[in-house]
Amino acid sequence: MSNYSVPKKVSARAVKLCKSSILFAIHFLLSYFLLVNNSVKAHSLSLEQALQLAIQHDPSLKGNVYRKQGFKAEAEASLYWENPQMSASVQNLPTDGFAIDQEPMTQFKVGLKQQLPRGNENQYSQQKYLAMVDKVSIESQVRKAWLKREVTLTWLDWIYAMRRIALLDKERSLLTQLLEFTDSRYSQGVGAAEQQDILQVRLALLSLDDKYLQAYQLKNEVKSALSKWLGAPLDETISAPVIQSKPETIELDAILNRSNLSLSAFLTFIESSEPFSILRHHPEAMALQFQTEIEAQNVNIAREKTKSQWAFEASYGYRQDAQNGASRADFVSLGVQVDLPFFNKSRQDASIAAAASKVSASETDFRLKVNELAANAEVLKSRLSGLSERKALYETVLIGEIQQLSEAELTAYTTDTGDISDVVSAKLKQIQVQEDLLSIEVERAKTLASLSYLYLPSKAHFSNKEQ
16 A cells, blocks of 8 residues: 555646646736737837827927926016115215214114005006917927828838838738749740740839838938937837728728817818918917017007106205204105106107017918918828829729739739730839828828917817807
8 A cells, every 4th residue: 555655646736736837827927928928019109109209308398388488487577676776885974084073963864765666557567478378389289290291191101111121021022922933834844934024024023122221211201200209219029000091091990089079070070161261269379469469468568668756755964963963864755756757758769669560570471470370381281182083093902903903914824825924024113003002091191280289279269269
């Protein structure tokens, strides 16, 4: 019995260890899978992540925060009066003895003087600085919208380069298969396959290498350009998001992911909106409106300078008792000062006219900016419409026709009724059409990003104003 008891214990212990090892292995594999999966996600830079990083690391936006703080402090300080002035002097001191009790006119005098602001100059100065605070806030909105547009355009170029490489991979796969097929037919002496057929396919593969070099060069350039907005160079492991649809398509809804509008709703909005009306509320135009308000406050300040400035003063004169012990009374003085700006009327009128001219110039700049934004919107809408028509033409006609042509040429070649050059040409045309469609999709996405730069900030302000 003792000979069988030891193996039973060893066997049970071995089974237990085996189960533990299997569980550990499963746990390790799951952990490794999750780690790899998270690593892939961590190294994929989405458009939303790029936008957040660009806004987070933008020096101009950080500088605007300090500018706002400075203007707020200036607005608070502008309400205070000038500092009171204090004076102290010894008056009428005799020069034959310099004794302060020798003459009755000798006194030690201490005075205070307070100067008042001209009219409502302080209130207008405060309103001017508050308008400058609002202008900086609008400029920050302009900067954010501009950053979103520029980062989106650069990111789309990156996506274009990556997806073009995917199409080139597809083209290489087709040409490689065609080369193997042609080489097999030539080596077996099947049909009319010739050595020049193989050379033509290899030549197509060599020209494909040049396309690869151009695509990778574009990818590296765009990636370097994208790092400019993110505050640091992009790591080599960071890549564009994984392609989840056809390589020649771009998900345009992703461009509007920072708004509550769908793509169809946004397109309906821009088609039904009158650009000259809604783009008056664009941050670029509103910044000029605040500049007009600042210049208007300068006009008010210039007018207040035509008013007199008052100052009040009070002093106390202390006198030493006489040398014979007689008491001498101290003196108290009160006074008012006022300047007379009426003698400089020509200069003051010129200052007011100059400030008023700046208001008119700022109003003109506002109208010019609205016209410029509206004209850009019309150009972009026309471009988007043309690109949509081209996209529909490619998807409904050209892709299908090229596909049928490619299949027909390949069938003709396999039955010895066609030429290999026609097969290669059809295959290349098929990929070229997909590349053209990709270019159209990217250009549509860029146009949509430019339109969103114009309309989304304007619509947000317009909607808030209506509420």
